[in-house]
Amino acid sequence: MTISIKMNNPYLINHIRNYFYNKHVQAMLCNNETELTLFNLDRSEADFLMTAFTKHFHLNPVMQHPLAA
Numbered sequence: 001m002t003i004s005i006k007m008n009n010p011y012l013i014n015h016i017r018n019y020f021y022n023k024h025v026q027a028m029l030c031n032n033e034t035e036l037t038l039f040n041l042d043r044s045e046a047d048f049l050m051t052a053f054t055k056h057f058h059l060n061p062v063m064q065h066p067l068a069a
Helices: 010-022 043-056
Strands: 003-006 027-030 035-038
Touching: 003 043, 010 027, 010 035, 010 043
Parallel strands: none
Antiparallel strands: 003 035, 027 035
């Protein structure tokens, strides 16, 4: 499974990249450092990481892609 996170703030996206790097998750910055893509995740790992990520950064998911289910 691949997950993409988009933000307008390059500082914050680098902070998020460091968060996932410390969790040993493969990630790559894309689109002029406004998007972070996470690779090689299974479904349970992706759910756990997104729950921990949104809680850590005090975020709420905007939407979930209909094909992700």
